[in-house]
Amino acid sequence: MTDTKPVYFFGEGxxxxxxxxxxxxxxxxxxxxxxxxxxIPVPPGFTITTEVCxxxxxxxxxxxxxxxxxxEEALVRMGRIVGAGFGDPVRPLLVSVRSGARSSMxxxxxxxxxxxxxxxTREGLIARTQNPRFVLDAHRRLMMMYADVVMExxxxxxxxxxxxxxxxxxxxxxxxxxKRRVTDDTExxxxxxxxxxxxxxxxxxxxxxxxxxxxPREQLRGAIDAVFRSWNGKRAVAYRRxxxxxxxxxxxxxxxxxxxxxxxxxxxxxxxxxxxxATGENVFYGEWLPNAQGExxxxxxxxxxxxxxxxxxxxxxxxxxxxxRGKKGARKATxxxxxxxxxxxxxxxxxxTGSRFGAAAARxxxxxxxxxxxxxxxxxxxxxxxxxxxxxxxxxxxxxxxxEDGVLWMLQTRTGKRNGAAAVRMAVEMAGxxxxxxxEAIRRVRxxxxxxxxxxxxxxxxxxxxxxxxxxxxxxxxxGTGVIATTAERAEALAKKGKTVVLVRNETSPEDIHGMHVxxxxxxxxxxxxxxxxxxxxxxxxxxxxxxxGIEVDERRGTVRAGGRTYKExxxxxxxxxxxxxxxxxLPLLPxxxxxxxxxxxxxxxxxxxxxxxxxxxxxxxxxxxxxRAFGAEGIGLTxxxxxxxxxxxxxxxxxxxxxxxAGARRKALAKLLPxxxxxxxxxxxAMQGLPVTIRxxxxxxxxxxxxxxxxxxxxxxxLRIPVRQLAxxxxxxxxxxxMLGHRGCxxxxxxxxxxxxxxxxxxxxxxSLRKKKVDAIPEIMIPLVGTVTELADQEAIxxxxxEEVRRKTGVDFPYTVGTMIEVPRAAITADKIAQxxxxxxxxxxxxxxxxxxxxxxxxxxxxxxxxxxxxLPADPFQTLDxxxxxxxxxxxxxxxxxxxxxxxxGICGEHGGDPASVRFCHRIGxxxxxxxxxxxxxxxxxxxxxxxxxx
Ligand code: ADP
Ligand code: MG
Ligand code: MG
Numbered sequence: 001m002t003d004t005k006p007v008y009f010f011g012e013g014x015x016x017x018x019x020x021x022x023x024x025x026x027x028x029x030x031x032x033x034x035x036x037x038x039x040i041p042v043p044p045g046f047t048i049t050t051e052v053c054x055x056x057x058x059x060x061x062x063x064x065x066x067x068x069x070x071x072e073e074a075l076v077r078m079g080r081i082v083g084a085g086f087g088d089p090v091r092p093l094l095v096s097v098r099s100g101a102r103s104s105m106x107x108x109x110x111x112x113x114x115x116x117x118x119x120x121t122r123e124g125l126i127a128r129t130q131n132p133r134f135v136l137d138a139h140r141r142l143m144m145m146y147a148d149v150v151m152e153x154x155x156x157x158x159x160x161x162x163x164x165x166x167x168x169x170x171x172x173x174x175x176x177x178x179k180r181r182v183t184d185d186t187e188x189x190x191x192x193x194x195x196x197x198x199x200x201x202x203x204x205x206x207x208x209x210x211x212x213x214x215x216p217r218e219q220l221r222g223a224i225d226a227v228f229r230s231w232n233g234k235r236a237v238a239y240r241r242x243x244x245x246x247x248x249x250x251x252x253x254x255x256x257x258x259x260x261x262x263x264x265x266x267x268x269x270x271x272x273x274x275x276x277x278a279t280g281e282n283v284f285y286g287e288w289l290p291n292a293q294g295e296x297x298x299x300x301x302x303x304x305x306x307x308x309x310x311x312x313x314x315x316x317x318x319x320x321x322x323x324x325r326g327k328k329g330a331r332k333a334t335x336x337x338x339x340x341x342x343x344x345x346x347x348x349x350x351x352x353t354g355s356r357f358g359a360a361a362a363r364x365x366x367x368x369x370x371x372x373x374x375x376x377x378x379x380x381x382x383x384x385x386x387x388x389x390x391x392x393x394x395x396x397x398x399x400x401x402x403x404e405d406g407v408l409w410m411l412q413t414r415t416g417k418r419n420g421a422a423a424v425r426m427a428v429e430m431a432g433x434x435x436x437x438x439x440e441a442i443r444r445v446r447x448x449x450x451x452x453x454x455x456x457x458x459x460x461x462x463x464x465x466x467x468x469x470x471x472x473x474x475x476x477x478x479x480g481t482g483v484i485a486t487t488a489e490r491a492e493a494l495a496k497k498g499k500t501v502v503l504v505r506n507e508t509s510p511e512d513i514h515g516m517h518v519x520x521x522x523x524x525x526x527x528x529x530x531x532x533x534x535x536x537x538x539x540x541x542x543x544x545x546x547x548x549x550g551i552e553v554d555e556r557r558g559t560v561r562a563g564g565r566t567y568k569e570x571x572x573x574x575x576x577x578x579x580x581x582x583x584x585x586x587l588p589l590l591p592x593x594x595x596x597x598x599x600x601x602x603x604x605x606x607x608x609x610x611x612x613x614x615x616x617x618x619x620x621x622x623x624x625x626x627x628x629r630a631f632g633a634e635g636i637g638l639t640x641x642x643x644x645x646x647x648x649x650x651x652x653x654x655x656x657x658x659x660x661x662x663a664g665a666r667r668k669a670l671a672k673l674l675p676x677x678x679x680x681x682x683x684x685x686x687a688m689q690g691l692p693v694t695i696r697x698x699x700x701x702x703x704x705x706x707x708x709x710x711x712x713x714x715x716x717x718x719x720l721r722i723p724v725r726q727l728a729x730x731x732x733x734x735x736x737x738x739x740m741l742g743h744r745g746c747x748x749x750x751x752x753x754x755x756x757x758x759x760x761x762x763x764x765x766x767x768x769s770l771r772k773k774k775v776d777a778i779p780e781i782m783i784p785l786v787g788t789v790t791e792l793a794d795q796e797a798i799x800x801x802x803x804e805e806v807r808r809k810t811g812v813d814f815p816y817t818v819g820t821m822i823e824v825p826r827a828a829i830t831a832d833k834i835a836q837x838x839x840x841x842x843x844x845x846x847x848x849x850x851x852x853x854x855x856x857x858x859x860x861x862x863x864x865x866x867x868x869x870x871x872x873l874p875a876d877p878f879q880t881l882d883x884x885x886x887x888x889x890x891x892x893x894x895x896x897x898x899x900x901x902x903x904x905x906x907g908i909c910g911e912h913g914g915d916p917a918s919v920r921f922c923h924r925i926g927x928x929x930x931x932x933x934x935x936x937x938x939x940x941x942x943x944x945x946x947x948x949x950x951x952x
Contacts, residue, residue: 006067267402501520543575695782747791764816879912
């Protein structure tokens with residue numbers, strides 16, 4: 001039992017709820033209430049709260065009896081407003097039953113329209129409307145929807161031979177259309193539809209073993225029950241796991257008086273965005289269909305029309321408005337669906353040849369007629385409401401509307417999904433329009449969304465030289481290349497083997513989520529811009545092309561036929577998700593260039609002005625450093641020197657060094673490495689001139705350098721002129737049972753001081769040489785894996801000695817600092833001692849997580865997935881900083897370190913440096929900077945700004 005009332009009413013300008021009550025009323029219900037209160041025309045209705053859903057689930061799937069009276073009362077109120085009664089045979093009230101959680105999510109029950117229509121009530125409606133065709137059309141729609149979502153899906157019935165009841169009913173309808181020689185649903189007559197309804201009754205009874213409920217109250221009850229039940233459906237649960245949504249949210253149910261877009265040519269239905277969700281441009285953007293109901297627009301059964309002239313001129317119009325809509329799942333692709341896809345392909349081609357009107361030309365006149373032209377009055381009203389909604393919600397809205405006999409009704413509004421580029425543009429422009437503040441603009445863009453602007457794209461020069469093997473709709477930005485996998489399972493298996501994968505399917509469904517997740521790019525033969533694949537890809541900012549109707553995918557055999565050739569699983573292809581093209585083989589990808597985007601530059605400028613936290617990058621090569629610098633990095637927080645040793649040529653010298661018997665022999669071997677290292681450091685210090693570069697001394701376990709097979713051992717023995725047996729024995733000696741906790745980090749430099757000496761010399765000689773050339777090189781030497789201050793002091797002495805030597809020898813003075821990584825618990829615990837020597841700290845949160853949990857980073861794969869699945873851990877601690885445990889150590893390190901050395905510079909250089917949640921934490925505990933991979937730099941900059949705003 002709960003204290004809140006179970007049913008919230010809305011209608012005639014007054015509502016019990018409001019937009020703030022999304023937790024209780026769900027997003028849809030809360031906003032229907034809000035729109036009602038704003039005086040926007042909304043059909044009356046009521047929302048059953050999420051608390052009732054939780055109660056329903058708690059008691060094992062029974063609708064609480066106390067609800068009955070409230071529902072009856074609400075139905076009477078609705079009936080009074082529209083002049084009808086639920087179940088009334090003369091003036092029947094029909095309703096829609098719509099699920100609605102806090103935010104729209106796949107797997108929830110799809111909406112059922114026209115509930116309350118029965119053999120009896122339909123006679124009343126026919127008598128009243130004098131429009132039997134419309135009434136019978138509504139009836140067959142109710143049966144299709146209800147049988148599908150309430151009687152089959154919600155009951156968890158797995159259809160035999162994969163053909164559900166809806167497919168059977170659709171087949172019946174298609175057969176009838178064929179017999180009547182018509183192509184459009186709207187061409188079926190009342191008599192046709194009456195026959196169809198009768199046939200439907202029989203098919204439903206036969207397929208599901210139950211009659212279709214011919215009673216209004218039974219229909220309503222069944223639909224409400226199905227909504228609650230869908231919360232725990234397979235798809236819904238899977239989605240919540242992936243997105244980390246708590247099971248306790250529950251869903252609300254909205255029951256709303258029907259308005260009809262299918263009564264004839266003065267009626268219509270449509271969807272729109274108050275601004276273009278693909279570009280962010282401030283133009284009203286949408287699609288509509290005359291004489292249609294509900295989801296017709298996005299289901300791809302008929303080709304939707306552009307809302308206005310602006311949308312008609314947009315390349316790719318016709319289905320573009322579907323972009324970004326959070327539909328609960330793509331409908332089966334029909335023939336008409338493919339027609340839509342083909343129309344768009346033509347339009348994309350038109351756009352490419354420079355004609356903005358390619359799309360319009362390819363489309364029949366009638367099909368391109370806009371709502372603006374066809375129903376100017378209703379359109380004008382819609383434009384007015386667009387303004388009301390934007391200035392009320394201060395954000396782009398995704399709306400649904402229906403026009404019944406010329407009168408406009410609003411059925412939904414919610415904050416519209418948008419891609420990264422559009423999010424940035426809208427935020428900046430809305431701040432310019434005075435709709436939101438600059439601070440709000442900074443908050444508006446999710447840091448991860450910037451990822452899309454940072455996407456690699458196919459080198460246009462290389463792309464110009466090849467012909468696409470297929471074309472489809474550009475559903476997810478950027479370029480991607482990889483090997484073909486035709487099932488989610490294969491994609492996962494190949495990705496596990498370290499391959500980059502392009503998932504190619506006829507269409508995707510929520511069951512494919514795991515394969516889509518690991519794929520570099522997604523390609524589907526069917527589906528439009530609102531298909532499952534398109535929505536998921538857009539959500540993740542993943543490269544994706546859908547509706548490539550020219551390809552044939554045989555998912556069983558694992559083959560893809562395209563452009564007259566057959567490609568097998570494992571063959572490489574390249575996908576251009578910005579243009580909608582597919583190529584054989586792999587094309588070179590170019591790094592992203594967000595700086596060419598003026599809106600992005602503006603927003604990032606605002607963000608940089610409010611953030612306190614600096615952002616550095618982890619980079620080991622000059623090219624990466626340059627890329628990061630272009631993305632706004634303010635220095636390097638971590639240069640790993642490992643690869644400088646593992647290079648083919650250099651490793652030989654390293655091996656010589658390791659197996660050498662005397663310090664002298666070791667020095668000789670290392671002397672060969674010195675020039676390489678010096679050159680590497682010069683490159684990086686130069687790329688970052690004027691900014692600090694933290695160089696970490698050698699870190700990996702020693703034995704990794706002598707991981708040799710018999711042949712390699714023999715060859716090395718020859719070079720070293722020692723017996724193979726002796727070498728083999730030395731290598732065996734180096735073997736460790738637990739290398740992660742073995743001879744690595746500063747332990748190497750302590751036992752082999754020559755290594756640190758050589759590295760220090762390389763850094764300082766590079767610095768001196770650059771400084772001579774007036775290049776402002778600023779090195780910071782970082783000693784890894786320190787646990788005691790004595791370890792650090794040992795290494796510091798070497799570094800300072802060599803620095804003095806180089807200064808003396810070159811006659812050049814240069815600045816440098818010596819600091820350490822804090823990456824084992826003991827270092828954090830004794831940070832006050834360590835800070836007496838260290839001039840800076842950098843938290844190596846990868847190792848610190850490893851050593852705090854005692855989880856081997858290299859072995860977590862064997863248990864972590866299950867930990868996450870069973871919620872033993874809330875998130876992968878190597879991705880999102882574990883604030884409670886690891887975070888406490890970090891905080892302690894900061895506190896003790898700064899107590900011993902006020903103003904101690906402190907940063908973080910683990911993977912967490914680019915994770916927005918972890919960035920927020922770093923800001924809060926007063927770190928000076930975060931360091932992350934080059935592509936995360938802009939994300940960290942924005943996250944740091946948001947953290948600073950949150951602090952105010
Ligand atoms: P979703 O979350 O999938 O969009 P909705 O319930 O919003 O689910 O939508 C299903 C379709 O039915 C939409 O096109 C919507 O506009 C339409 N619809 C919902 N309720 C009504 C109603 N009372 N009258 C007319 N159409 C409706
Ligand atoms: Mg909707
Ligand atoms: Mg480490």
